[in-house]
Amino acid sequence: MDIDxxxxxxxxxxxxxxxxxxxxxxxxxxPSAVSQQIxxxxxxxxxxxxxRQPAGAVLTxxxxxxxxxxxxxxxxxxxxxxxxxxxxxxxxxxxxxxxxQTVIRAVLVPLLEELEQALPGxxxxxxxxxxxxxxxxxxxxxxxxxxxxxxxxxxxxxxxxTFDVPFLDEPWVVAMPASEPAPTGLLELADRTWLAPQQxxxxxxxxxxxxxxxxxxxxxxxxxxxxxxxxxxxxxxLGIALLPELAIRRHLPENVxxxxxxxxxxRRLFVRHRVTRTEPRAATLAVLEQMIRVAAALEPL
Numbered sequence: 001m002d003i004d005x006x007x008x009x010x011x012x013x014x015x016x017x018x019x020x021x022x023x024x025x026x027x028x029x030x031p032s033a034v035s036q037q038i039x040x041x042x043x044x045x046x047x048x049x050x051x052r053q054p055a056g057a058v059l060t061x062x063x064x065x066x067x068x069x070x071x072x073x074x075x076x077x078x079x080x081x082x083x084x085x086x087x088x089x090x091x092x093x094x095x096x097x098x099x100x101q102t103v104i105r106a107v108l109v110p111l112l113e114e115l116e117q118a119l120p121g122x123x124x125x126x127x128x129x130x131x132x133x134x135x136x137x138x139x140x141x142x143x144x145x146x147x148x149x150x151x152x153x154x155x156x157x158x159x160x161x162t163f164d165v166p167f168l169d170e171p172w173v174v175a176m177p178a179s180e181p182a183p184t185g186l187l188e189l190a191d192r193t194w195l196a197p198q199q200x201x202x203x204x205x206x207x208x209x210x211x212x213x214x215x216x217x218x219x220x221x222x223x224x225x226x227x228x229x230x231x232x233x234x235x236x237x238l239g240i241a242l243l244p245e246l247a248i249r250r251h252l253p254e255n256v257x258x259x260x261x262x263x264x265x266x267r268r269l270f271v272r273h274r275v276t277r278t279e280p281r282a283a284t285l286a287v288l289e290q291m292i293r294v295a296a297a298l299e300p301l
Contacts, residue, residue, distance in 0.1 A: 004044065008070035010037040011049055011059075015067035016275070017160035019056045026161035026275065041066075092121030093283040097291075098134040099126065099147040101227065102246035103269065107168075107294045111287075118290060122283050131201065135159065138272060144284045145291075146272045149202040149244075152265040153209055164270040165288060168295040172206055172264040173248060175231055176240040178257040186263045190214040193239035195230055198223045202267050207242050209265070231256055245301060258301075269295075 013023035014034065024031040042049055049063035059067060099108060108126050115124050129137060134146045139159070148164065150156070158164045174189065176182075183189055194216070197203045210216075222238045224230040227247035234241050235253040244267040248258050271288055273280045280288070 003066075004041070005070070005073055007037050007041040007044075008066055008073065010034050011041060011063060012067050012070035012074065014038065014050065014057060015059055015064070016158070016163060018157065022160040028277070091119060091282050091286050093281065094123045094125060095144045095281075095283050095287045096125045096127060096142065097145045097147070097287065098129040098137060098143040100130070100149070101128065102244060102249075103147050104128060106246045106249055106298060107291055111290055111294050115287075115290065119283075119286055122287060124287060130199065135272075138162065138274065141274075144273065144280070145288060148270045148272050150268045150270070151202045151206040151209060152268055153205075155268065158270075158272055161275055162272050163275045164272050165292075167269040167271045167292060168298075169266050169268050170245040171260055171266045172242055173245055173258045173260045174240055174264070175234045175243050175248065175252075175256055175258050177234065177237055178255045180257075182257065182259040183261045185261050186210070186214060189240065189261070190216065195233050195239040195241040196223050197230075198225045203242060203244070206265060206267070210242065213263070249301070 010023065010027070013027050014020055017023045017026050020034050020038075021031050024034045027034070038050055045062075047062045048060050049066055050057040051060050097108060104126060108124075112124055112126070115122060127134075127137070127143065129143075129146075131146070131148055134143060134148075137143045138146045139161075147167065148158075152169075174183070176192075194207065194211075196207060222233055224233060224241075227243055230241040230243060231248075231253055233239060235256050242264070243258075252258070271291060273284060273288070
């Protein structure tokens with residue numbers, strides 16, 4: 001059987017966006033154009049790739065297999081485009097990355113220091129942004145890349161027209177006064193006073209998960225927005241804090257220690273970019289590859 005890779009692109013768009021209407025919006029075509037391409041693909045193959053339900057279209061097992069194939073084809077084509085651009089010396093331009101404090105410190109600042117040699121034609125601009133504001137900026141074209149975070153047990157699909165690339169998995173740790181014995185298990189922390197983040201995010205979701213697992217009922221009165229503030233609170237004896245490992249890579253306050261008893265889980269980071277007929281650009285993908293390289297080279301604590 002012959003498979004037209006152009007039709008696979010429409011199926012991949014449906015898979016990523018969650019439906020025909022969203023795929024059409026992401027590809028800047030009409031919904032009927034998407035439906036026609038999917039129907040022709042099914043006719044050519046003699047199999048159904050979409051299960052059309054009142055609530056929307058869902059990929060069949062065959063559809064999922066073909067979508068994965070389309071993703072590999074897209075990746076290979078992207079590699080070829082990047083290689084050709086490098087041969088022609090065209091990897092250049094401004095790339096704007098939105099990220100939060102820990103990633104900026106551990107990954108983007110080191111990357112800025114070495115980018116002039118690794119990618120001399122690229123001007124990297126870093127914005128510290130909250131994920132919610134960053135998503136709007138990405139959608140408006142003000143950012144090229146956006147770092148997002150998830151607790152290990154919760155991972156929402158990216159919005160229509162965007163794609164998430166796995167970036168880094170980092171363990172959760174507990175920051176606590178250095179004068180206290182390090183816990184060997186989570187149950188030893190059940191009766192402790194926990195500091196809580198002000199904003200919703202991966203840390204708050206992870207803390208909620210642990211509260212459920214440990215049967216915690218009381219919530220801490222002290223709240224923070226910044227991990228450095230959380231460490232200051234821990235140093236002052238106001239409570240203990242659940243933090244991602246990147247947050248403690250800087251110098252800890254003298255009277256603060258960290259522990260990682262089994263069961264804390266980890267924070268999963270992704271880098272999100274737009275997916276259009278012209279994006280991501282070669283320069284954007286080059287910066288993304290360098291970010292992944294720097295993150296992979298981080299030494300475990």
